[in-house]
Amino acid sequence: MSVDSAFTVEYSKSDRSNCIACRSTIKKNTIRFGIIVQSPNFDGKILRWHHKKCFYKKVKLHDVQMIKGFESLRWKDQERIRQQIEGNSTEKKNETVREDAFAVQYTKSNPNKCHACDSAIETDTLCLSKKDGTTISSEPNEQSDVWYHINCFNEIKDDLGFSGTAESFSGFANLKEEDQMELRQKLPSPTVSSRKRKSETDEIDDTMIVKQPKLEDEIQIKKEQSELLWTYKDALRKEIPRDVLKQLLEFNLQKLVSGEYNLIETVADCMAFGALEHCPECGGFIVFNYTTYKCTGNITEWTKCMYSTQSPNRKPFEIPDDVKQQYNILPKYNPKFPLKGYSIVLAGRLSKTAATLQQEIERLGAKVLANVDATVDVVISTQDEVQRKSKKIQDAQLFEIHVVPVQFLDDIQNDQPWIVMEKLKISTWGILPHIRKQQTKDNAQKISTSRSRKSVPEKVSMILKDGAAIDPDSGLEDFCHVMRDSETGEIFAAVLGAGRTGTIYGGKKNEQFDDQSEAIKAFETLFLDKTGNKWSDRGTFKKFPNKFYPLEIDYGNHDIQKVFDNVNANKRSNLPKLVQDLICFIFDIESMEEALLSFEIDLTKMPLGRLSRNQLNKGYQVLTELQTLITNDATNKTAIIDASNRFYTLIPHNFNRGKPIILDKIDLIQSKTEIIDNLLEIEKAYSMLKETNDQKNEHSIDDYYKKLKCSLQPVDHNSEEFHRIEQYMTNTYAPHQRKYTLKLKELFKTTREGEREKFQKWQSTENRQLLWHGSRKTNFAGILSQGLRIAPPEAPASGYNFGKGVYFTDMVSKGAHYCFATPTASGGLMLLCEVALGKMYECHQRTSFSTETLPANTQSVKACGKTIPSPKGQYITDDGILIPMGRSINAKIQKSSLQYNEFIVYDTDQINMRYLLRVDFQFIN
Incomplete structure (x- = not known):
């Protein structure tokens, strides 16, 4: 089940x-x-x-x-x-099922699962559905559609009560003609189906006769087990107090569950079948979960253990002699052991005797030591003893151990020990025990733990004006805010918000304060409780299991207006009108936000102004780790889930009501890598917008143009130069591309600061070509200001077919694809670059290269495609640049896996931007 x-x-x-x-x-x-x-x-x-x-x-x-x-x-x-x-x-x-209960349609963008095989039904594929009363929606008395693959539906259609034909399905008339034919072929007539089903049923009946004795034995065993369990449950409910049930569980080192019902269930299970051994994978507690025994522990500080079994290892369930004899008169027992695992030292003259305190401490799960050393968690003493600086107090200060009063033993009954330590601390020093122990742990830890930390630094520099602390392990997020008055600077509220990562669920809780210090104290207490770290120690933040993790977020000016809204009558731009329009097009904030939405980025957690380059690079690191896991050990699902959790923590996504997708396939890694590539470019563009303009009399468009550090000169539409580039675009547009046509709207000559000087050493290279490069328009502020760049070391190599380099093509169709234009946003930008290819290494299949791994005496890679520009139409400029502007032809290459040529260079000095094209994508239909 x-x-x-x-x-x-x-x-x-x-x-x-x-x-x-x-x-x-x-x-x-x-x-x-x-x-x-x-x-x-x-x-x-x-x-x-x-x-x-x-x-x-x-x-x-x-x-x-x-x-x-x-x-x-x-x-x-x-x-x-x-x-x-x-x-x-x-x-x-x-029963006869109404025919309108069945429907056929193409799956929408939201993924559906086949109710028969439990696998996904891909988007835009044909699927069948039945309204079913056993699938309940959030509205009472409402039936939901249950979806099936066509083949799966065909196998169980009799069980579903379907006896019609393909035409019986609601929505059949809306299908394409070829899909109507397919459905007719896959759903034969009821007569044939009935005969087939009858023969299958006869075979099943014969098999059942053979299996009947075994089935009866299994039923008898289940009956005996159920009756035994209920014998214990009834006895426990009638005779054993709740405190004793808890004592029995802890005596046998079992998970301490809450609630009388769960206590009785757990103890009865142990009495009937034996106490449960701890998890073989993480050492955590195992509990019964309906029909399966599941681990409740953590593999790493980020991810819960996924271990489950129907046959757990067990050991004898032991009952103490005193419980057997006098369980009903046991003293009140506190089963929580809030100080379990703690070591405590008593120092000085205290309000209770040492023997009384030792008995009380041991009852709370801790042990009492005579001397202070690095293993001690807390020292109980008095203010006088601290001022006297006895030997124990000096040692406590040496090891940064908290000193607290006797009241500590009473207050921990109602709160976490580390919170009480901070509240009652009578020493001026003290690092919380779990942080001290984490700092002194040996670096050689088990592989799963080291993997989980490759991409998460020990120290996290966190800006938390409006920060977020996330528990990726449970899927819940917490936002802790201290609200500040914008004029007076007074802090007046602590805000707690909770919700599921990447979904619409959640809410906020405001707590008002009259005093600034109270608000700060409440916030710091909350931060400690939720993360296990003191606010003052956030610079050396440590992630703990089942605790939250702070996001590093760049908070900039969120009131930036669109460039074209910033026109002032008293300011005049000195740029040509075509260049002004281009700058507005490049720095369009609305387009940037739309791009983030298309990446499924959660704009409430990572809005446009809060993209952090440092955090995006950490996202790269996690993807690289995932690539290694998938390549070397794809079966290690726990490690993959752990890394996926960390990625979604660093790069918040919006899953609406759905669940995060586990990043367990290379194509998913490639997709997320491309997203971070684009986010880094958008981050650069927005950071340029945020920079203040010191020239008060300068038009904002002129200011942003200067920040590009790239000359943009419009080319006359009537010039030979314009017509040649336009012809290059027309000729290399693939004839089988029927989605849209391309129109050259404007052409700009480009000269980037310092680029031609770097290109000088390649100027004499014989093989220099003018090649296409397409990208989202939101990326061009970064591209023009910084040049085309190679992916950083943190990025996974699997995200690039021929390694980390800069990719070009001689077919405009290939470059245009990467503009990601849509019918509602049909404008795009493309580059034509002079690329010093030199001697090329030709290949026909995906192979990863780099500067170090290029074959000897080669300077670039040519990935050969099946459709190429005709060599007969080549044009060579006066300065020796080859323009492959012939009409597209079949290259007659059988072994290539590529449709078009791709040219890759691994040194950005081999690139010289020549033209920026503003293109209109004219979508068909």
Whole structure:
């Protein structure tokens, strides 16, 4: 049974629940069925409880495996539910399903899963659906569509009650003609289907006769186990107090669960089958989860352990002698052990005797040591002893150990030890125990831990004016803010916001303060509680399991207006009108935001003005780690999930109501690498916008133009130069490209500061060509100001087909693809660059190269494509540049995996920008 089932069953724990159908009370200890749906108001699932009869009226189940908690019921109740479901199955075989319950359509952009095979149905493919009462939406009494691949539907159509033809499906008339034919072929006539099904059923019946004895044995075993469990449950509920149940679990080193119901379930399971051994992968506690035993521990500080099994290792469940004899008169027992694992030293004359304190400390799970050393977690003393600076106090100061009063032992009953330490500290020094131990750990840790830290630095410089602390392990985020008055600077509120990473769920909690110091103190306490780190130690931040992690965010000026909105009547631009329009086009903030949305970036967590280059580079590092994991150990799913968690923490995505995609495929790594490439360019453009203009009388457009450090001269449309470039574009546009045509709107000569000087050493190279390079228009502020650049070392090599270099093409169709124009944003920019190719190494398949790995005596790579410009149409300029502007022809290359030629150089000095083209993508239909 899947734990993602939409249904659950249990005995009502009280008289407080009401049936969602009839609105009357569900009595305690009676069976109640729940329908699990996503809450529309907060981050989590909610249960809509029903009486048994009310549930049966609403939902027709056909398999007990669809119900969570079914096997936890008494055997007689399990049997009754089975009989009810068997009756549903009989009705199902005989019922006539309305034809409008079935539909056919092309899948939308949101991914669907096939209900039969549980695999994804790709976007824009044909799929079938049936309205089904066993799939519940968030609205009561509403049936949802259940989706199937065509082949999967065909295999189980009789079970689904379908007896029609292809034309029976709603939406059939809207299909393409070829898809209508496919559906008719794959769904034969009912007569043929019935005969086929009958023969299959006969075979199944014969098989069942053979398997019947084995099935009966399994049922008997399950019955005996259920009855044994309920014998223990009834006895525990009647005779054993809750504190003793907790004591039994801790005595046997089991996970301490909360709630009387869960305590009884857990102890009964241990008594019936043995105590559970700890997880073999991480050493964490294992607990029963409906039909599977799952680990509750953490593989790394970022990711929960994924271990689960139906046959866990067990050991004898031991019961202390005193419990066996007098369990009902045991003294009150605190099972939490809030100081478990702590070492404490007592110093000076205290308000209680040493023996009393030692007994109390041991009852809380800690041990008392005689002397102070590096292993001690906290020292209990008095203010007088601290001022006297006794030997123990001096040692505590040497090792940065907190000194606290005896009150510490009382306050930890209600709060975390490290929070109480900070509140009650009577010493002027002190580093929290878990931070001290982390700092002194040996660097040689297990592989999974070292992997998780490759891309996450020990120190995180964090700007937290409006910061975010994230728990990627649980998927929850917390935002801790101290709000500051913009005029007086007074801090007056601490704000806590919570929500699921990349989704729409969540809310905020405001806590108001009259005093600035109180607000700061509340914020610092909250920060310590949520992250395990002191606010003052954020420069050496450490990530801890199940704790939040701070994002480094660049907070700039968020009130930047669009360039073309900043025109002032008293300021006149000295630039030609065509150049003014181009600058506005390049620095269009709306386009930048649209680009971020197309990357599925969560603009509430990483808005345009908060892109951090440092954080984006860390994203590169995580992708490189993922590439290594996928290449070397694709089966290590836990490590891949761990790294995926870290990537989504560093680069927040918006998944709406969906779940983050695990980055377990190379093509996903390539896609995310391209996203970071583009984000870095956008970050550069926005940083240029944020820079202040000291020339008060200068038009803002002129200011941004100067920041590009690149001369842009419009070329006359009537010139030979313009017509030649226009012809180059027309001739190298592939004839099979039917999505759009290209129109050269404007042409600009480009001269980047310092570029031609660097290119000088390549000027005499014989093989220099004028080649295309396309990119998103939002990238051109960075490209013009910094030049075309090679991906940094942090970026994964798998993101580039022929290694980390700068890519060009002699076919405009190839370059235009990377402009990512749309019918609603049809303008694009392209470059024509003089590229010193020199001697080229020709290849036909993807191979990674770099400056160091290029074959001897070669300066570039030519990846040969199937469609090329005709050599007969080549043109050579007066300064020796070859323009491959012949009409496209078939290269007659059979072995190539590429459609078009690509030229790659691994030294940016081999590039000299010559033209910037403003292009209009004229979409067809």
